[in-house]
Amino acid sequence: MPVYSEKVMEHFMxxxxxxxxxxxxxxxxxxxxxxxxxMTFYIKVKxxxxxxxxxxxxxxxxxIAVSSMxxxxxKGKTLEEAMKITPRSVADExxxxxxxxxxxxxxxxxxxxxAIQDYLSRKKRGGGKE
Amino acid sequence: xxxxxxxxxxxxxLLAEVRExxxxxxxDVFGNPSSLHDWGNTAxxxxxxxxxxxxxxxxxxxxxxxxxxxxxxxxxxxxxxLGLVQQAKGKHVVVSAIEHFSVLHSARTLEKxxxxxxxxxxxxxxxxxxxxxxxxxxxxxxxxxxMHANGEVGTxxxxxxxxxxxxxxxxxxxxxxxxxxxxxxxDVQELGVDALSxxxxxFYGPQGVGALWxxxxxxxxxxxxxxxxxxxxxAGTENVPAIVGLGKAAELAKANMTARMEHLxxxxxxxxxxxxxxxxxxxxxxxxxxxxPGNASFCVEFIEGxxxxxxxxxxxVAVTSGSACTSRALKASHVLIAMGIPHELAQGSLLFxxxxxxxxxxxxxxxxxxxxxxxxxxxxxPLYAKFIKASKGGS
Numbered sequence: 001m002p003v004y005s006e007k008v009m010e011h012f013m014x015x016x017x018x019x020x021x022x023x024x025x026x027x028x029x030x031x032x033x034x035x036x037x038x039m040t041f042y043i044k045v046k047x048x049x050x051x052x053x054x055x056x057x058x059x060x061x062x063x064i065a066v067s068s069m070x071x072x073x074x075k076g077k078t079l080e081e082a083m084k085i086t087p088r089s090v091a092d093e094x095x096x097x098x099x100x101x102x103x104x105x106x107x108x109x110x111x112x113x114x115a116i117q118d119y120l121s122r123k124k125r126g127g128g129k130e
Numbered sequence: 131x132x133x134x135x136x137x138x139x140x141x142x143x144l145l146a147e148v149r150e151x152x153x154x155x156x157x158d159v160f161g162n163p164s165s166l167h168d169w170g171n172t173a174x175x176x177x178x179x180x181x182x183x184x185x186x187x188x189x190x191x192x193x194x195x196x197x198x199x200x201x202x203x204x205x206x207x208x209x210x211x212l213g214l215v216q217q218a219k220g221k222h223v224v225v226s227a228i229e230h231f232s233v234l235h236s237a238r239t240l241e242k243x244x245x246x247x248x249x250x251x252x253x254x255x256x257x258x259x260x261x262x263x264x265x266x267x268x269x270x271x272x273x274x275x276x277m278h279a280n281g282e283v284g285t286x287x288x289x290x291x292x293x294x295x296x297x298x299x300x301x302x303x304x305x306x307x308x309x310x311x312x313x314x315x316x317d318v319q320e321l322g323v324d325a326l327s328x329x330x331x332x333f334y335g336p337q338g339v340g341a342l343w344x345x346x347x348x349x350x351x352x353x354x355x356x357x358x359x360x361x362x363x364x365a366g367t368e369n370v371p372a373i374v375g376l377g378k379a380a381e382l383a384k385a386n387m388t389a390r391m392e393h394l395x396x397x398x399x400x401x402x403x404x405x406x407x408x409x410x411x412x413x414x415x416x417x418x419x420x421x422x423p424g425n426a427s428f429c430v431e432f433i434e435g436x437x438x439x440x441x442x443x444x445x446x447v448a449v450t451s452g453s454a455c456t457s458r459a460l461k462a463s464h465v466l467i468a469m470g471i472p473h474e475l476a477q478g479s480l481l482f483x484x485x486x487x488x489x490x491x492x493x494x495x496x497x498x499x500x501x502x503x504x505x506x507x508x509x510x511x512p513l514y515a516k517f518i519k520a521s522k523g524g525s
Contacts, residue, residue, distance in 0.1 A: 012437070012440065013441075013444065015510070018509070018510050020515065029512070033473060033474030033477055033513060034462075034473040034474065036434065036453065036462070036477055037434075038512055038513065039512070040512040040515075056510055056511060056512040056515055057510055057511070057512070058432070058433065058434055058477075058510075058511045058512055058513050058514075059434050059437070060434055060436040060437055060453070061436055061437050061440045063434075063437075064437055064510065
């Protein structure tokens with residue numbers, strides 16, 4: 001097992017924002033259980049800001065820590081700011097990820113991004129909330 | 131915090147008696163067994179005594195034992211050495227799909243060197259069918275290697291029956307007995323094999339030492355060239371303390387085998403019954419009866435193995451998993467996949483391998499801490515959420 005940073009362990013042991021949002025404004029799902037990791041992000045948007053972010057994750061310690069960190073980084077940010085979260089910035093905030101686990105962190109930012117895209121396309125369609 | 135080690139398939143703890151036997155050879159008795167003086171003679175005698183002990187463990191004669199640096203080395207030596215030495219005769223080798231990587235990857239190396247490789251499948255319990263071995267044989271098959279038991283799922287293979295098939299055809303037959311030698315009875319004559327690998331750290335001996343048994347008259351190409359140690363088949367100054375430890379561990383394993391097996395079987399059967407009774411959606415992997423006495427392997431649905439391992443570790447419980455995340459290659463266990471277990475289920479693999487030091491209280495503790503861990507990870511799992519929705523919404 002790879003040796004994780006203290007920050008990764010802390011987020012893994014006490015993940016923030018686990019769960020689902022009822023009637024979310026956007027949902028983003030990435031990964032598949034074959035490669036080992038799967039993440040679903042739920043967002044609530046108010047005045048162009050991420051009022052709430054929650055996630056569910058199937059995966060290793062890194063995947064869970066990454067999800068937790070992404071949710072923490074994204075909460076309260078404007079959509080534009082949140083979309084600037086990258087796998088690299090997540091890994092940096094986590095004080096590094098083992099090399100072979102870096103792909104996990106790609107998923108976190110990607111899942112959040114997908115949730116925001118989902119929100120934007122819902123808004124475009126004029127539905128807002130479904 | 132209570133500390134419980136249930137990962138004996140990875141390595142067993144060193145027995146105090148074994149450590150004591152080794153101690154002089156880490157101190158005053160330091161001679162090189164090849165030296166022709168008193169220091170050398172003393173070391174050589176120790177190595178030869180150990181050779182006899184290891185031979186007795188597996189019903190072999192001492193001059194058929196070659197000491198190596200690990201089970202992995204023994205397997206590399208067998209596959210490459212027995213393949214290469216016969217290449218004028220044929221270049222086809224047969225191994226099972228669930229072999230340890232030290233066999234599988236050695237066979238792949240032979241492929242790079244111009245050999246052809248056939249992988250024999252296993253059934254859902256991880257059992258090799260001797261008839262499948264027979265069907266895979268060709269005119270140019272020179273080597274068959276099937277493991278005696280799989281340490282990951284515990285399944286014991288029908289080596290005797292496979293040996294009959296290879297014997298009929300006069301094909302060299304190797305078995306990786308790393309998971310069995312020193313744990314269950316292993317007799318090379320009864321098994322009908324020509325070569326057999328074993329390792330010290332699987333039966334309370336030291337790490338970094340193994341042996342390859344090679345039937346008299348079977349030829350092999352050495353992996354290591356150099357001096358004439360081990361009859362010229364494995365050059366390099368012997369690891370005397372480790373070899374002495376391996377011998378002592380072999381002696382103790384033979385003397386205490388029945389009692390050890392009974393102890394391990396009791397622990398194993400209890401966990402195999404009680405864990406699935408305590409946690410929903412848990413599958414036992416491997417053969418239920420023909421199984422290593424200390425092996426209790428499972429797949430826990432909807433969650434991933436590494437996160438289970440880490441949370442168990444935080445509670446002092448050491449186990450292992452065959453999930454993709456726990457492997458450096460990020461691939462789910464080839465053993466579970468070969469058994470037809472779907473990838474997402476294989477991700478939830480959890481292996482408890484008991485040792486002689488484990489107690490019923492260890493199981494009590496594991497059964498106390500595991501259910502909340504599984505529950506916690508399932509609450510986090512999108513797969514579990516989907517399953518719950520589907521079962522509520524569906525029929």
